[in-house]
Amino acid sequence: MQAAVVSVFGGPEQLEIAEVAVPRPAAGQVRIRVRAAGVNPVDGAVRVGVFGGEGQRIGLGWDVAGEIDEVGAGVTGWSAGQRVVGLHYGPVKPLGTHAEYVVLDASAVAAAPATVDDVAAAALPLSGLTAARAVDLLGLAPGASVLVTGAAGVVGGLAVQLAARAGLVVTALAGAEDEALVRSLGAAAFVPRGGAHAEPVDGVVDAAVLGGAALSSVRDGGVYVGLIPHAAPAAERGIRVEEQEVAADGAHLARLVSLVDAGELTLRVSETFALADAAKAHARLAEPGVRGRLVLTL
Template identity: 85%
Template sequence: MKAVVVNGFGGPENVEIAEVAVPGPEAGQVRIRVRAAGVNPVDGAVRAGVFGGAGQRLGLGWDVAGEIDATGADVTGWNWGDRVVGLHYGTVKPLGTHAEYVVLDASAVAAAPASVDTAAAAALPLSGLTAARSVGLLGLAPGASVLITGAAGVVGGLAVQLAAQAGLVVTALAGEEDEALVRSLGAAAFVPRGQAPAEPVDGVLDAAVLGEAALAFVRDGGAYVGLIPGHAPAAERGIRVQEQEVAPDGELLARLVSLVDAGTLTLRVSETFPLTDAAKAHDRLDAPGVRGRIVLTA
């Protein structure tokens, strides 16, 4: 089968299409015929060598939407042809979801949303799980105020929606050109990038990884949630500082799918590329102004 890999670190020119063996599911696993797979910033970071793995062939891709192709022993509830979405966790791995087939633990899979196409479904797992876990870590009660940085991005935009649905009063921090977008997602207030909110907020969800600059927006004793492990600022003023680390979670993913099908969670796709044009997709990933997930189709 064809799979997207890197054998050396650098820019999009390092993205290759390799011929590799079709993987087989082991006990508790399912094999998925990949129809679409999101291209996330973490894929660019793997390609650039941020997570190491020098001298190894590294597979790219975390998101997948497709159909069950085979099941391993002890798998129940899934049958051949079932449409699913799932998350393939791991920064240093020989194969990812940017391939024609991928094997996942059955617990990492959920039925695909019925209301959107396969490309949109592939934009959900990594970004949706990240946003949902981050909103949960804030630990704020309905009516509390939260500022979400990077609110026009894929994760930030999903977090705006989920936080608003949880009853939080959302202020979105984004570029001036994105005010209408973030308000349409549920933001009650808007702060242009580079400016500060009029008054401190109960919590910050720092999707833009601003660190100390975002922590300064939080009231004493409030909450700060960072999205990238190891990048959160030091706690101060009694602020509860936490970092989310995404993990495969079929149950949470299924709840997010139900929100998509209910029309209360909007998925955004920027562009699609065939699997064989993965290098072009990485060129676009590195370009500014992407609004929505880039998706590979196989």
């Protein structure tokens, strides 16, 4: 089968489409015939060597949407032919989801949304779980105020939706051209990129990784949630600083799927690319103005 891999770190041109063996599920695992797979910023980071692994052939891809093809021993509740979504956690792995088949732990998958196709569903796992954990870490009661930076991005946009659904009063920080978009996602107020937030907020989800600049918008004793481990600013003024790290969690993913099917969570896809054009997707990922997930189709 074919899979997108990288053996030499560097630009999109280092990405290869290689012939690899079809994986077999071990006990407690399922094999998925991949129909669509999201291309995330973390894939670009893996490609350039941020997470190490020099000298290895590293498989790319974390998000997957497709159907179960084979179940391993001891797996219950899943059978061949079921549409699923899942998260293949881990930056340095021999095979990712940018492949014709992928094997995941059964606990990492959820039934795919019934109301969207595989392309849209592939935009959910990594971004949805990241945004949901960030909003949960805020620990704020309904009516509290929260600033979401990078609110027009995929993770930021999902965080806006989930925070608003939780009853939080959301201010979105994004480019001036994105005001209508973020308000449509549930933001009650808007701050253009580079602008100042007038009133301190109870919490911030820093999807744009602004660090100290985002922390400065939080009131004394509030909460800052960063999305990249080990990248948060130092705590000050009694502010609680949290860093989320996503995990493969089929049960939590299933709850997000239910929100998609209820029309309470909108998934955004910007462009699709064939697996053979994965390098083009990586090049596009590095360009400005991408509003929605890039997705490989198989």
